[in-house]
Amino acid sequence: MTFKGGVHPADSKKLSSHCAIKPVPVPKQLSIMLSQHIGAICTPLVNKKDAVTAGQLIANADAFVSAPLHSPVNGIVKDIALCSHPVLGRAQAIIIESSAENQPKQPYPARFDSTFDIAPFSAEQIFNAVRNAGIVGMGGAGFPTSVKIKANPQAPIKDIIINACECEPYITCDYRMMIEWTYQILAGAALIGKTLNCGNIYIGIECNKPDAIEIFEKAIKAAPFAVGMKIAPLHTKYPQGGERQLIKAVLNKNVPTGGVPPMIGVLVSNVATAAAIAEAVAMNSPLTHRAVTVSGHGIKNPGNFYAPIGMAVGELIELAGGLKDNAVKVILGGPMMGFAVADLSTPLTKTSGAVTVFTENDIVKRKETACIRCGRCIAGCPININPTKIAHAVKNNMLDIAQQYYLSACIECGCCTYICPADIELTGYIKTGKILVARQKKLMPK
Amino acid sequence: MAQILTVSPSPHINKHHSTQSIMLDVVIGLVPAAIASFVFFRMKAVVVLASCIISCMVFEVICNCIRKKQNTLGDLSAVVTGIILAFSLPPTIPFWACIIGSGFAIVIGKMVFGGLGANIFNPAMAGRCFLTACFGGMMVSWTVPATLDNNMPKVGASSVAPAAITQATPLGLIKEALKNKSAPQDEKIAAIRGIFKNMLIGSTAGCLGETSTIALLIGGIYLIIRKTIDWIIPVAVLGSAFICAFIACELDPHHYVAPWLHLASGGLLICAFFIATDPVTAPLTKKGMWIFGAGVGALTMLIRLVGEYPEGIMFAVLLMNSVSPLIDRFTKLTPAGGKPNV
Numbered sequence: 001m002t003f004k005g006g007v008h009p010a011d012s013k014k015l016s017s018h019c020a021i022k023p024v025p026v027p028k029q030l031s032i033m034l035s036q037h038i039g040a041i042c043t044p045l046v047n048k049k050d051a052v053t054a055g056q057l058i059a060n061a062d063a064f065v066s067a068p069l070h071s072p073v074n075g076i077v078k079d080i081a082l083c084s085h086p087v088l089g090r091a092q093a094i095i096i097e098s099s100a101e102n103q104p105k106q107p108y109p110a111r112f113d114s115t116f117d118i119a120p121f122s123a124e125q126i127f128n129a130v131r132n133a134g135i136v137g138m139g140g141a142g143f144p145t146s147v148k149i150k151a152n153p154q155a156p157i158k159d160i161i162i163n164a165c166e167c168e169p170y171i172t173c174d175y176r177m178m179i180e181w182t183y184q185i186l187a188g189a190a191l192i193g194k195t196l197n198c199g200n201i202y203i204g205i206e207c208n209k210p211d212a213i214e215i216f217e218k219a220i221k222a223a224p225f226a227v228g229m230k231i232a233p234l235h236t237k238y239p240q241g242g243e244r245q246l247i248k249a250v251l252n253k254n255v256p257t258g259g260v261p262p263m264i265g266v267l268v269s270n271v272a273t274a275a276a277i278a279e280a281v282a283m284n285s286p287l288t289h290r291a292v293t294v295s296g297h298g299i300k301n302p303g304n305f306y307a308p309i310g311m312a313v314g315e316l317i318e319l320a321g322g323l324k325d326n327a328v329k330v331i332l333g334g335p336m337m338g339f340a341v342a343d344l345s346t347p348l349t350k351t352s353g354a355v356t357v358f359t360e361n362d363i364v365k366r367k368e369t370a371c372i373r374c375g376r377c378i379a380g381c382p383i384n385i386n387p388t389k390i391a392h393a394v395k396n397n398m399l400d401i402a403q404q405y406y407l408s409a410c411i412e413c414g415c416c417t418y419i420c421p422a423d424i425e426l427t428g429y430i431k432t433g434k435i436l437v438a439r440q441k442k443l444m445p446k
Numbered sequence: 447m448a449q450i451l452t453v454s455p456s457p458h459i460n461k462h463h464s465t466q467s468i469m470l471d472v473v474i475g476l477v478p479a480a481i482a483s484f485v486f487f488r489m490k491a492v493v494v495l496a497s498c499i500i501s502c503m504v505f506e507v508i509c510n511c512i513r514k515k516q517n518t519l520g521d522l523s524a525v526v527t528g529i530i531l532a533f534s535l536p537p538t539i540p541f542w543a544c545i546i547g548s549g550f551a552i553v554i555g556k557m558v559f560g561g562l563g564a565n566i567f568n569p570a571m572a573g574r575c576f577l578t579a580c581f582g583g584m585m586v587s588w589t590v591p592a593t594l595d596n597n598m599p600k601v602g603a604s605s606v607a608p609a610a611i612t613q614a615t616p617l618g619l620i621k622e623a624l625k626n627k628s629a630p631q632d633e634k635i636a637a638i639r640g641i642f643k644n645m646l647i648g649s650t651a652g653c654l655g656e657t658s659t660i661a662l663l664i665g666g667i668y669l670i671i672r673k674t675i676d677w678i679i680p681v682a683v684l685g686s687a688f689i690c691a692f693i694a695c696e697l698d699p700h701h702y703v704a705p706w707l708h709l710a711s712g713g714l715l716i717c718a719f720f721i722a723t724d725p726v727t728a729p730l731t732k733k734g735m736w737i738f739g740a741g742v743g744a745l746t747m748l749i750r751l752v753g754e755y756p757e758g759i760m761f762a763v764l765l766m767n768s769v770s771p772l773i774d775r776f777t778k779l780t781p782a783g784g785k786p787n788v
Contacts, residue, residue: 004782009459169459244783257783328452335458342453356458363452364460369521370563372465374725375676379732384782386730409781414457421463422563428455 003248005382006237007415009169009336011208016295017172019303021180024319026102030310031083031093031347032058032069037142039065044094050077054105055286058094067134067144067350072105072288072308073098084343086332086352093347096310105289107306108279109181114223116187116282123151123195126281133280134350135287139163139174139241139270140337142351145277148267149195157196158265161250162189162274164205164212165234165241168334171354173291174271176304178205178212181275182219186226188274191281196267201229202250208236238336239413243268245382257383257409272353287350294320298327298357307348313355314344320355329358336414366423377416377426385409387416387426394433399440402433410434465562469522471674475665476529476720482648482658483533490537491654497544498535499528505552515561523562527551530570530720533655534713534760535577538587543577550576567767568727571760578760617711617750638703645710656713666719675723678732682739683718683746684709690747702751714746717759727767734770734777741766 035041040063052058052071059069075098083093121129131146151157162185166174177185193201205213213233220226232250234240244255246268253264261268269277272290279285288309295302300321307316313332317323323330331338332352377387385406393402407430416426483491506524510517518524531551535544551573559565578585644650648658656662669675691705708714722728722742729738742762749758 007461009461248782254783256786257781258786259783328450329454329458330451331456331458333456335456337456338458339456340451340453340458342451344451358458363458364454366454366460369465370518370561372468372523372563372725373728373730374468375730378730378779379676382782384779386779388730405778406781406786409783409786412456418457418460420460421465421468423460423464425455427457431455 001249001252002235002237002240003245003382004384005380005415006239006245007380007418008236009238009418011236012169012295013172013175013208015170015297016293016302016304017175019172019176021107021173021176021291021304021306023104023106023306024308024311024316025104026073026098027308027311027315028098029078029312030072030075030096030098030308031312031345032071032096032310033083033085033347033349034059034069034092034094035085035088036069036309036349036351037067037136037144039063039067039144039147042066042069044080046077046094048077048079051075052077052096054102055288057286065144065147067136067146068132068286069094069134070286070288071096072310073102075099075102084341084346086339086341086346086349093310105306105308107181107289107291108283108285109184111283112181112183112187112278114183114219116183116223116225118187118190118194118225121191121194121281123197126191126195126277129281129284130277133276133286135273135276135280136350137270138272138276138290138351138353140333140351140353141243142349145269145273148262148269149192151196152262155262156265157198157262157267159200159202159251159267160189160192160196160198161232161246161266161268162201162203163241163243163246163268163270164203164209164216165246166209167206167236167238167241168336168338168354169238170295170356171293171334172295173293173304173353175209175212177271177275177291178209179215182215183223184275184278185271186216186219186223186229187282188276188278189229189269190225191277192267192269192274198267199228202232203229204232204234204240204246204250206234206236206240238415239382239411242382242411242413244411257406290348290350290352292316292348292352293354294357295354296331296357296359297362298324298329298359300324309350310347312345312347313341316348316355317344317357323357324359326359326361327357328360329363331356331358336418337412364423366425368424369422371422371424374421376419376421380415380419382413382415383409383411387430388424390433391424391426391429394429394436399433399437403437407433407437465521465523468674469526471669471672472526472720473522473529475669475674476526476533476655478661478664479533479655479658479716480529482661483537483654486648486657487537487654493541494535494537494539494544494654495529495532497541498532498548499525501545501548502528502531502552505549506557509553509557509561513557513561518562521562524552527556527569527573530655530716531573533716534570534574534653534721536585536587536652537654539577539584543581543584546580547573547577549573563726565726566771567764568721568724571721571763571767574760575764617708638707642707642710645707652711653713656716659710659715662715662719666715669719669723675719676732676735678735679723679728679739680718682736683722683743684714686740686743687714687747688743690744690751694747694751708747708750713759717742717746717763721759721763722766727770729770729773729777731774731777731779734773737773737777738766738770741769
């Protein structure tokens with residue numbers, strides 16, 4: 001079973017899929033963005049020149065939909081200042097200068113094996129650990145995980161899907177986690193199941209990762225806590241890892257437009273998030289590091305790294321051998337939904353799963369030509385809307401028509417732009433349209 | 447690290463195809479029919495094809511100059527229009543009429559609406575319609591293919607020079623054959639069988655590109671395999687035409703021919719694969735494509751069976767073109783998750 005639409009870009013994962021996740025040397029300076037996720041922006045709890053220790057809480061927000069921030073290293077708060085943000089342009093960040101005695105943080109997978117026991121942890125303990133660790137959806141959306149795993153008696157969760165698709169080309173960090181941190185991911189999944197009292201756990205994996213499927217199958221058989229988890233092998237198709245598409249493919253259910261998966265009793269969590277949950281609950285360790293893929297034809301030695309959040313993209317690139325001479329584009333994230341950065345001092349956030357570097361040959365030199373109404377964007381649209389109609393309405397400043405054609409339903413996956421033979425930036429127009437509508441409704445400042 | 451970085455909205459990769467590559471595929475799909483036309487109509491086919499293609503391109507360049515727009519010859523849409531227009535003209539048509547038809551197709555059919563993508567009507571059909579209105583006589587004078595066997599009935603064979611021997615098109619012949627009430631039934635059937643055999647390979651009178659059923663099928667299947675066109679429109683056109691013809695044939699077999707004869711003749715195939723599938727003038731949605739295709743097929747059969755014209759493709763396509771924006775509106779897509787509660 002699969003969802004309707006979607007596209008088949010070359011997955012280009014061979015560049016880095018053989019590279020194990022390596023911890024990186026501690027960078028001299030980290031910039032922890034105060035806005036890393038959906039929800040309330042954090043307020044700093046430290047002042048300039050304060051000393052901080054690794055794992056110390058440095059920013060928090062009272063709002064329910066939010067996640068606290070922790071320092072990844074021992075060091076001194078150098079400043080709280082504007083810094084370039086991958087999505088927001090410039091935003092406030094806590095800048096920490098790390099002290100010399102820091103050792104690189106090692107990932108924890110060795111602590112998890114088939115004998116891991118979830119019994120000692122109560123649902124409340126798990127929820128508190130996740131909330132206090134500042135875990136957010138690490139697949140890219142950045143929705144605070146504590147909100148998702150808070151049991152709601154009105155809408156109980158009946159199915160949990162662990163998103164192990166990694167459908168974006170080039171990115172391999174989730175894949176590496178799946179084969180290196182298998183038990184940790186399964187432990188995280190089991191812990192989510194326990195907080196929500198839900199035993200229906202699916203692991204959705206694209207069929208282009210047969211070894212990961214095999215490893216998971218073996219691990220599920222071996223680990224008592226994972227008994228009953230089901231592997232859902234899925235078509236290799238972009239955006240298979242999109243929440244709505246994944247739910248459609250695994251459970252054949254549609255998430256209502258404008259709604260969220262809990263409305264139909266489903267929770268989706270990325271493998272990295274599951275691993276972070278296991279770490280937070282079992283090790284009491286906050287989310288300060290994550291696996292990041294550095295790949296693309298513009299990078300000398302592609303690889304997968306375990307990097308502290310707040311590390312500058314440029315430093316990570318240096319660790320991967322640096323940029324090739326013909327590199328022209330650095331993307332934070334994958335090529336389909338990632339954000340091109342102009343400034344290599346942009347720091348990693350909790351949602352940055354990859355740095356993709358493109359050369360002159362990879363980038364698209366778009367010169368928009370006339371739409372020939374071929375309908376390929378419609379055929380490729382995973383949520384069945386009419387991208388060309390919406391894009392042209394936005395272009396001609398007819399926002400009411402754009403809304404009539406369900407502008408707001410767009411998930412911004414980029415399939416329409418990818419497939420458009422006339423090289424029209426359909427996704428770009430639709431994103432612009434959403435911003436214009438928000439301004440019109442005064443939901444967003446000008 | 448002094449590289450200047452490019453910044454643009456996502457996605458940062460795209461599929462390697464373009465309007466040009468799509469149009470090139472259509473041209474390739476039309477090649478078998480072009481070869482068939484060269485075989486059957488020899489120099490006449492060369493003259494008509496060349497004059498249509500060249501004049502379409504020249505008119506496109508002139509229009510772009512007047513509009514002070516960038517040259518759009520590269521997208522090959524003018525070439526496609528030229529070929530389809532030529533394919534829908536009889537081989538005997540003089541080159542100057544081809545030029546007039548091409549001019550109307552490109553200037554009025556396409557450019558006045560704003561160029562490729564903005565036109566309402568299929569440019570080639572608009573051009574042909576203009577020629578039918580202006581030079582009705584020329585448009586129904588059919589030459590006998592160079593390879594035609596001598597048993598086929600010829601019209602006016604004795605009175606004119608061999609170069610201009612004409613013959614009615616298969617559909618015309620069949621209409622005549624069926625009207626002839628005195629002839630015995632099996633003789634009629636034998637005649638029709640002979641006509642059908644010639645239609646398959648294309649050795650029959652008709653417009654340049656419509657005669658060879660096999661060549662058109664090869665080209666059409668190529669386009670469907672390449673996913674250049676959606677299979678829905680061809681299936682809908684042929685399906686609805688078949689059903690209409692089948693019903694008519696069942697009701698009155700003495701008056702109407704078998705449905706497969708209709709499918710193989712009079713340009714229904716070129717229409718189904720190359721004309722009705724013109725993306726610009728067909729609906730965008732799948733449901734819309736079904737309605738559009740079914741409409742083209744049904745209108746064609748209505749014109750053929752009830753109307754005075756033996757062929758009805760051109761009018762059927764133009765009529766359906768005019769309602770395709772409406773069809774799009776009525777087949778508006780609903781998001782996978784249902785309508786939002788706003």
